[in-house]
Amino acid sequence: MSTITALEKTTTQVRRDILRMVHKVNSGHPGGSLGCAEFFVSLYFEVMDFQLPFAMEGKNEDLFFLSNGHISPVFYSVLARRGFFPVEELNTFRLINSRLQGHPTTHEGLPGVRVASGSLGQGLSVALGAASAKKINQDPKTVYVLMGDGELQEGQNWEAFMYAAAKGVDNIIATIDLNGKQIDGTTKEVLDIGDLEGKLKAFGWEILLLKEGNSIQAILQTLKIAKSKLRQSKPVAILMETEMGNGVDYMMHTHAWHGKAPNDEQLALALAQNEETLGDY
Numbered sequence: 001m002s003t004i005t006a007l008e009k010t011t012t013q014v015r016r017d018i019l020r021m022v023h024k025v026n027s028g029h030p031g032g033s034l035g036c037a038e039f040f041v042s043l044y045f046e047v048m049d050f051q052l053p054f055a056m057e058g059k060n061e062d063l064f065f066l067s068n069g070h071i072s073p074v075f076y077s078v079l080a081r082r083g084f085f086p087v088e089e090l091n092t093f094r095l096i097n098s099r100l101q102g103h104p105t106t107h108e109g110l111p112g113v114r115v116a117s118g119s120l121g122q123g124l125s126v127a128l129g130a131a132s133a134k135k136i137n138q139d140p141k142t143v144y145v146l147m148g149d150g151e152l153q154e155g156q157n158w159e160a161f162m163y164a165a166a167k168g169v170d171n172i173i174a175t176i177d178l179n180g181k182q183i184d185g186t187t188k189e190v191l192d193i194g195d196l197e198g199k200l201k202a203f204g205w206e207i208l209l210l211k212e213g214n215s216i217q218a219i220l221q222t223l224k225i226a227k228s229k230l231r232q233s234k235p236v237a238i239l240m241e242t243e244m245g246n247g248v249d250y251m252m253h254t255h256a257w258h259g260k261a262p263n264d265e266q267l268a269l270a271l272a273q274n275e276e277t278l279g280d281y
Helices: 003-025 030-035 037-047 069-081 087-092 123-136 155-166 187-191 196-202 216-228 264-272
Strands: 063-066 143-148 172-178 206-210 236-241
Touching: 003 030, 003 037, 003 069, 003 087, 003 216, 003 264, 030 037, 030 069, 037 069, 037 216, 063 069, 063 123, 069 087, 123 143, 123 155, 123 172, 172 216, 196 206, 196 236, 206 216, 216 236
Parallel strands: 063 143, 143 172, 172 236, 206 236
Antiparallel strands: none
16 A cells, blocks of 8 residues: 555545544534645654654654644544544543543643644744744754634734744744635635735745645645755745545535534535545544
8 A cells, every 4th residue: 555545545534533523512613624634644644753652842853733723623633543642532522621622722631732722823923932942952853833824814923924034943834724715705705815925925935835735645745845945044834725625525615614513414425425444433
């Protein structure tokens, strides 16, 4: 089995996990989670260098920060499938006293989560702090952060973009999920972020365009190129175009499933499009 085939099989199972989690509690954000499944699987199963069991300090290992914390279902599924905590714990998603809250938190000590996220616009700032610490400590590893396009409407991001380039934080790869949708409609309708590539270049970032953000092969190739551009005095950003709800036909090409769970019939249809590959929890 090739690496790509194995990663695709894992991605299919992750999609099943996402759908079953949000369905059980009739709550959560399946759209963006499904759209980023290939990215998370590529990152955690192939690209990042990290250690288990999980250590909060993250010394001499790659770090990941999720800024758009509402897509926690995909984050939790991949962490569990990668061995950070038991897969069976996915069954507790969004329940009272669960470690798997709707947005990732740290006070419950869930392995793999280094910062609470969900208040949008903060992830890049936190990741830059971690990347700066690694530079000070001469730690050669890389910091990764995933951001949503809708959250770029928050001003704090732009302070962080400016800071990263001005201070030469060149050990970070910031990926922006460009699905063009948010809870109330398209990003253009709500608050158009304009020429993002041009803006980030003007801010002094190295930019890579990933047009096929739901292709594992394309993701791996782009991340490889991104790593090759690190430590050259510029932060690196990947503009990753994805399809919200990818892998479930009726959830795609609409913002309707940003924060809505499928009912019983809808779940059955979605699972039928994603056959079990690693075993449901």
